[in-house]
Each structure stands twice: as structure tokens, then as C-alpha cells.
Amino acid sequence: MIHIDYKDSRPLYEQISDRLGELILHGAFEPDSQLPSVRSLAVELAINPNTIQKAYTDLERKGFVYSVKGRGNFVADTLKIKEEKINDLLKQVRLLSMEAAGLGIGLDDIQQAAEAAYQSAGESL
Amino acid sequence: MIHIDYKDSRPLYEQISDRLGELILHGAFEPDSQLPSVRSLAVELAINPNTIQKAYTDLERKGFVYSVKGRGNFVADTLKIKEEKINDLLKQVRLLSMEAAGLGIGLDDIQQAAEAAYQSAGESL
Amino acid sequence: MIHIDYKDSRPLYEQISDRLGELILHGAFEPDSQLPSVRSLAVELAINPNTIQKAYTDLERKGFVYSVKGRGNFVADTLKIKEEKINDLLKQVRLLSMEAAGLGIGLDDIQQAAEAAYQSAGESL
Amino acid sequence: MIHIDYKDSRPLYEQISDRLGELILHGAFEPDSQLPSVRSLAVELAINPNTIQKAYTDLERKGFVYSVKGRGNFVADTLKIKEEKINDLLKQVRLLSMEAAGLGIGLDDIQQAAEAAYQSAGESL
DNA sequence: GTGGTCTAGACCACC
DNA sequence: GTGGTCTAGACCACG
Numbered sequence: 001m002i003h004i005d006y007k008d009s010r011p012l013y014e015q016i017s018d019r020l021g022e023l024i025l026h027g028a029f030e031p032d033s034q035l036p037s038v039r040s041l042a043v044e045l046a047i048n049p050n051t052i053q054k055a056y057t058d059l060e061r062k063g064f065v066y067s068v069k070g071r072g073n074f075v076a077d078t079l080k081i082k083e084e085k086i087n088d089l090l091k092q093v094r095l096l097s098m099e100a101a102g103l104g105i106g107l108d109d110i111q112q113a114a115e116a117a118y119q120s121a122g123e124s125l
Numbered sequence: 126m127i128h129i130d131y132k133d134s135r136p137l138y139e140q141i142s143d144r145l146g147e148l149i150l151h152g153a154f155e156p157d158s159q160l161p162s163v164r165s166l167a168v169e170l171a172i173n174p175n176t177i178q179k180a181y182t183d184l185e186r187k188g189f190v191y192s193v194k195g196r197g198n199f200v201a202d203t204l205k206i207k208e209e210k211i212n213d214l215l216k217q218v219r220l221l222s223m224e225a226a227g228l229g230i231g232l233d234d235i236q237q238a239a240e241a242a243y244q245s246a247g248e249s250l
Numbered sequence: 251m252i253h254i255d256y257k258d259s260r261p262l263y264e265q266i267s268d269r270l271g272e273l274i275l276h277g278a279f280e281p282d283s284q285l286p287s288v289r290s291l292a293v294e295l296a297i298n299p300n301t302i303q304k305a306y307t308d309l310e311r312k313g314f315v316y317s318v319k320g321r322g323n324f325v326a327d328t329l330k331i332k333e334e335k336i337n338d339l340l341k342q343v344r345l346l347s348m349e350a351a352g353l354g355i356g357l358d359d360i361q362q363a364a365e366a367a368y369q370s371a372g373e374s375l
Numbered sequence: 376m377i378h379i380d381y382k383d384s385r386p387l388y389e390q391i392s393d394r395l396g397e398l399i400l401h402g403a404f405e406p407d408s409q410l411p412s413v414r415s416l417a418v419e420l421a422i423n424p425n426t427i428q429k430a431y432t433d434l435e436r437k438g439f440v441y442s443v444k445g446r447g448n449f450v451a452d453t454l455k456i457k458e459e460k461i462n463d464l465l466k467q468v469r470l471l472s473m474e475a476a477g478l479g480i481g482l483d484d485i486q487q488a489a490e491a492a493y494q495s496a497g498e499s500l
Numbered sequence: 501g502t503g504g505t506c507t508a509g510a511c512c513a514c515c
Numbered sequence: 516g517t518g519g520t521c522t523a524g525a526c527c528a529c530g
Contacts, residue, residue, distance in 0.1 A: 070529030445514030
């Protein structure tokens, strides 16, 4: 479910946090369902529990997860998060488009690239 | 021409390298023209010359610049670089589009966002 | 009467203790009347009896409740408690006011906020 | 400048984070001025550097501080933060006032307590 | 068994 | 010297 890449320059806790956030965003977990415990994940990934803990703290800061002492970590209501994520993504598209305009790329090229990728993603579902 | 932001969490050398690379890509310098010397830039930006040197080394690694011992740093032929940059940007658009598909964003939303941003950038030229 | 919020980061026993204390303070129980038994509350809330027991112990420590072995838990004389609570609350108001002074908030702003909230609470009774 | 209370039930990192945040909010540091380094604070307070680091991370999350790798931690622009803090404080006043209404405390009592404390704070400046 | 906090000691990237 | 990350091992509160 989670793959650690030691060649990745990102810190381990961030790889884990990002990956879990991705899974949550894409609906891999039910809201309010329990996530793997700090210790079990630590064992599974052969990583220090503190590092897992940092990943969960990061997810809590981002609002993806809430934690209850003595009980575990649970996935938060992802609706608002998803909206934020969507806004973020569109903002990135806008930035890239403006940059593309500066580099002389045609609007068509961008839109076609978007379309092709979008549909290939749809097919793989 | 170059602005250093001490609040930026990126290292200084990277800010300088990125900014110079941007200027080169957008045609602010003629190919083979000479760039400011390490020392002059260091004085101008009130920064340690080692940091400037590292920025130039970074640009050389990326192929934006070539350096001649005892003479200075010069802008490389940017044609290939520009092509790479364009490919890079389109690749990013594709990635975002695939991610968008996974999040349930409509293709229209993406293309419209791109179009609006593209045109607003064109107007500001 | 008591609602458990599993998303609340406070421990369960504290949620229960706080809620019962609130009810007692606001006169929801007669003095010396019997409170629900540990077991019945445990069943009703679908919670471990140990947790309920800890809540009652907490309330006893605070002086809201007294317990008679073999008979149950009973509400204490709340008069003194109420006075303490009032003193507590006024103390908090004073602390906030001093902090407000340090932050440059006007006294009027505080008093008006207090008045508006006070009256809105009165209307909802 | 910072006092650690080992009898305080709050974690050390939170005591430090809160205290520094307080100092920043009350203008004890110039914006963009450098805060004590992780290591120096660790020595001064006789505490593990990791704990100080966690305090700074916490302050960064709250927007009180920004950190630049290799250079140190600096106080952020506190204007927005101060506004948030003021809103927070007034919200607390409102909560207390509503609670007071439920307990039968007079509005006068609250406002007078606020006034007395407010003025005593003003005199001590 | 669960998460939360803390210490001690280490290594890295950046300046 | 600066912050950032990671490991190892420990103790506590909670259920």
C-alpha cells in the first residue's frame, strides 16, 4: 500500500504523508475509518515509529486525519480537503498556462496535451 | 534584475540559478553573450561569492551556461534547452490532467482554466 | 443527555465528566439525587465501564459528586461549587481583558462583545 | 526570557512555542529579526535540541515564524496574526459571556470585572 | 496496544 | 554554525 523509496530525496515522513494523503483523497478509506497504527506501520515499513508519527502529525496539520489519544488515527471528512485540492490543481494549471504563453507554446498544444492525458487516465480506471 | 528573498526557504544559490535560468530561457540574453562575473554579482547582491559560484555551476549542469576559465560565464545555445523546457511543461500539464481525472474534475474545467490564464498572460505582454 | 464525540481529541472520560459537571452546575439534577450507575451508563453509551468509572472519580475529585460504596453516585451540594465556578469564570474574563489591553483592543470592544453574546444566550432560554 | 516549568502538564515544546508566540505577538521582536538558534536555546534551557526544533516547527505551522535552512529562524510579519489573535480573544469573551448567562451571573459583573482588569493592565505598562 | 512526548546521538544540506 | 531528518530507546496517558 505504501512504498518507501530510499533514493527519493524527499524525507521519509513526507513520502509516507503524501502517499497516505493521496489514498485518502482518492477515497481509498472510508471517512472516520481507522488508519494503521503508528507501531504497525513502523514494523511493516521497517522504519522508526517516530518517523511514522511525524507523518501522521503532518497529515493532521493538513486536515486529512484526526487523532484520538489511546485509540488511534482516523481519516477526517475529506470533502473540504478535496475542494481545496481541486482549487490547488486548477491554480497550478493556470500558472503553467501563463508560463507556456511566455515560452511561445500554443494554447492548442496545452489543451490537447491535457485532453490526451485526461482520457488515458480515464481509460485506466 | 535578480531579487533575493531572504524569506524564501529555498537556498540562495537556487533562487539565483532559477532566476537566471528563467531570464535566459525567455531570451533576455543573446546566445554566447557574457554573464555578470561571479565577483560583480556577489557585490551587487551583497552575497558571498561562493554562493554565486554555486549558482553558475548549477546553471552549467543544467546546460544553460558554459564557463571558460579565466574569461567568465556565457549563455549556451538555448534552442535545445527551450525545447526541453517546453516538453517539461507539457509533461507537467499531462500529469496534472491525469491527477484531475482521478479527482473527478471535468476536462472542460481544466481547459477553460488554461485558456483564461493563457490569455491574461498574453495581454500583459 | 450525554453525547460522545469520537472525533474530539479529549479523552472519553473527560468528555463525560465535563458534560455531567455542566448538567449538575446548571441544576439539571436535584442535590443528593442519584446519578446513573456506572454499568447502565456504560451500556447506554456503549463504552467500557472503566471509562465511566474514571469520569465519576474525576467528578468526585472536583466535588461535584459523592459516592457511596454499594449504593451509587450522588450529586453533591452544588452551592459552593457554583460559587467557585463563577469565580473561575470571572477570573478568566479578567485574564482575557488584561491580554486584550496588551494587544491594543479597546475596552468598549470587549464589553460590547460580552453584552451581545450575553443577550443572545438569554434569548435562547 | 523563556521559563520552563517542569510541573506544568503541557509538553515542553508547547510551553516554549506558546511563550515565544506570546513575545512575538506583543512585539518583543522586530519582524524579520532572527530568533535564537535551535542549538543555543537548547543549551540555554538545558533541553534537547529536538524539543526546541519541534517548538519552532509549531510556530512555523502557526505562521509566527519562517525558517531558512542554514540561516536560522525569523519572526514573520505579525500583522495578520495579530488580527487573528484579536478575533480569537473576542470569541472567547463571547463564549464566557454566554456561559455566564447560563450560570446566572449578571452582565454588570462581567463588564466590571473586564473593566477593572483592563485598567490594571494599562497602569502596569 | 494506542498515540504523545522527550532524550541522546548521529548525519546531511546549506551558508 | 544553521536547520532538517532519522534512529534507538524510554516513559506516560488512555482505553
